[in-house]
Amino acid sequence: MKKPLTYFLIALILGIVAYNSVYIKKLDDVKKEQTKATFDAKTYANDFFNSKLETVSSTAAADFLNNIKADVKGYSEENGNKLGISTDYYFIIDGNASVVEIEDEYILVTLDDDHQKMKIATDFIFGNAIREGTQMAHIGDYQNTMDYNNISVESNNIVRETILPPFIQKVKKSDSLYFKGAVRLNTKKPKFEDLRVIPLVLKIKK
Known part of the structure; x- marks a missing residue:
């Protein structure tokens, strides 16, 4: 009778030790911790601006304005980028222009192509226009929305x-x-005169 009791006590002790040595976490929690520990939004954004920005395709600003004024919904759906079911569409545009006015929050320019006016933002740089316009990141690639949102923060x-x-x-x-x-353009309530370009490249020509 002593041996069975001894074996039982040994098994019980080993079981208690094994139980206390195992710490169970939810898989989602583990993934979030791993992502948080390894993802650096600032480094990601800097790498993009330094090595990938030049390869991002863009539309001539004059063509963009003419097309959205002719068919804002159709053009946006065919050429713009958006997140989910939002009515906000994002674009990357470029152009040569002349400075007309320098305001506190933006610089007003006229496009060389057809003299239409645009505002280049110099203040209140926020939102997701850079991330969504360039498609530098996709929400499905991230375990949590904080990492995804921080890409916009660091880009801005x-x-x-x-x-x-x-x-x-x-x-x-x-x-x-x-x-x-x-x-960024809201197709539900488009206000073409209020469009603001968040600058990625700015070069004064001599």
Whole structure:
């Protein structure tokens, strides 16, 4: 009788030790922790701006304006990018232009192609226009929305802290420039005169 009891006590002790040494977590929690530990949105955004931005295709700003004014819904659905079921569409446009006015929140330019006016944002740089317009990231590739949203935050920071300051210090009225940037357009309530280009590239031409 002693041996069975001894074996039972040994088995019980081993079971308790094994139980206490195993820490069970939900798979989703593990994935979130791994993603949080390994994903760096700032590095991701910097890498994109430094190595991939030049390869992002764009539409001539004059063509973009003419097409959306002719058929905003059809053109947006065919050529724009959007997230989910939103009525906001995003585009990347570029063009050569001349500076007409320098305001507190934007620079007003006229396009060289057909003299239409556009606003290039110099303040209040926020939202998802860069991320969605360039398609630099896709929500299905991320375990949590925070990482996905932080890509927009860091991209906007690059524009705000790196691209705009040297440009604002030098630009003046009548300057000729080249720009490439992201635009958000709401197809349900389009306001063409209020479109703001979030600049990705700004070059003053000498």
